[in-house]
Amino acid sequence: MKNIISNTVKLFTVVILFSFIFNMLSANTLKIYSERQPFLIDALIEAYEKNSGTKVEWIFAEKGLVQKIILEKDNPIGDVFLSSDIARLIDVSEAGASVKLPKLSGIPDHLQNSDWVALTQRARIIYIAKNTNIININYEDLASDDFKGRVCTRSGFHPYNISLFASLLHHHGEAWLKNYLTNLKKNLARKPQGNDRDQVKAIAAGVCDFSLGNHYYYFNMLDNEDQKVWLDKVVPIFPNQDTQGAHVNISGVSIINKATKAESLNFLLFLVSEEAQTIYASDNNEFPASPSVSSSPKVEKLVGGAKFDIIDLFILADNRKTVVSILNEINFDE
Numbered sequence: 001m002k003n004i005i006s007n008t009v010k011l012f013t014v015v016i017l018f019s020f021i022f023n024m025l026s027a028n029t030l031k032i033y034s035e036r037q038p039f040l041i042d043a044l045i046e047a048y049e050k051n052s053g054t055k056v057e058w059i060f061a062e063k064g065l066v067q068k069i070i071l072e073k074d075n076p077i078g079d080v081f082l083s084s085d086i087a088r089l090i091d092v093s094e095a096g097a098s099v100k101l102p103k104l105s106g107i108p109d110h111l112q113n114s115d116w117v118a119l120t121q122r123a124r125i126i127y128i129a130k131n132t133n134i135i136n137i138n139y140e141d142l143a144s145d146d147f148k149g150r151v152c153t154r155s156g157f158h159p160y161n162i163s164l165f166a167s168l169l170h171h172h173g174e175a176w177l178k179n180y181l182t183n184l185k186k187n188l189a190r191k192p193q194g195n196d197r198d199q200v201k202a203i204a205a206g207v208c209d210f211s212l213g214n215h216y217y218y219f220n221m222l223d224n225e226d227q228k229v230w231l232d233k234v235v236p237i238f239p240n241q242d243t244q245g246a247h248v249n250i251s252g253v254s255i256i257n258k259a260t261k262a263e264s265l266n267f268l269l270f271l272v273s274e275e276a277q278t279i280y281a282s283d284n285n286e287f288p289a290s291p292s293v294s295s296s297p298k299v300e301k302l303v304g305g306a307k308f309d310i311i312d313l314f315i316l317a318d319n320r321k322t323v324v325s326i327l328n329e330i331n332f333d334e
């Protein structure tokens, strides 16, 4: 009997010890729901894990993360949400699924609020066939008659395009945008498909002369042996230099689990730190959200002092519904 009691006590001790260790381990693991592939910020994660002793678990999905976060909001599984678009950060905050943040020093007011903070900014530019000899262009031009059958794009419903169209809605109004998107669709060389880089490939192959794409893909292509040959035939142009400037969106982050807020906040503070912002600038070729960190020299060279559209991020998010309803109405992708 004594033996049975002693064994039971031992077993209990082991179970308690294991659950204690398990809790310690899970308290030191941050789960990141990310719309960005982990390799894009590998260097950042490595630096954070080394500095903090916290393990970062990466859960990547290109689609559906916002819905997942909202579904799980009462019992969150993820701790942090990393998004490549302002609208999805606002979706999460409007659903009450983000945890309130303090104001983070070093990031300008217009790039943060109590639900999210921007990490980088990225421009949506126009890639143009070199043999057109065009060096100035506006987004508005892509819908003109001269461009018939010469434009390529990924889905109009991709957040990058929705955000650009949302800015055009702000500058020109709803009736104008409907007309613009209708004409843009008529000008497409093929149905919207693929990603931003696939459109540059299509220009190089002579399928079209113009495409929409984010600026950092220029460097991704340059770094890729198979893709850099496309750039022999294509130039990236920052549009609308005489009007509103090139459209800019953000990548940013929200905390989605109250229980682990302290650890998550630590991670956010790291992401906006000079060290992390410098890694972002040099490894990702994006514009750091922190004004004290410069873009990398090669990015500066590409930008060449270009003007950017300084539209309020909330306007972009608010306009998104109207954009999507127009895209649906005209079956933009079909």
Ligand SMILES: [Fe+2]
Pocket (backbone or CB within 6 Å): 084, 214
């Ligand atoms: Fe991207």
